[in-house]
Amino acid sequence: MLIFLDTFINFIKLLTSLNWRRLDLRRIDQRLVMFHNILHNQVAIPIPDYLKPITRPSRTSHTKAFQNIQTTTDCHKFPSFPEQSSTGMLYLPTLLTSLDLSSAWLLAG
Secondary structure, eight states: OHHHHHHHHHHHHHHHHTTOOOHHHHHHHHHHHHHHHHHTTOSSOOOOTTOOBOSSOOTTOOTTOBOOOOOSOHHHHSOSSGGGOOHHHHSOOHHHHTOOGGGTHHHHO
């Protein structure tokens, strides 16, 4: 157990010295960059049919917001793996929706 803890601590020190983020956070960033590219037709991937733009904007939403996906089936509500959840893609900050491709690399850093 002590060897594992030392290895983990050394790994964390290495990540912080290189100014890298954790892998799960980098994956979220890359998913958001890919979603941005799909949304702005910068890659040849169509927007899925289940993503629909909002019909009634609220005062806190922006022009690129999507409707919240609602379901009554538990297997869709509570996926077994966290990365299957699409809620991170539904609430994009306004800054992300206004970026162009040349500044999208800033999200990964």
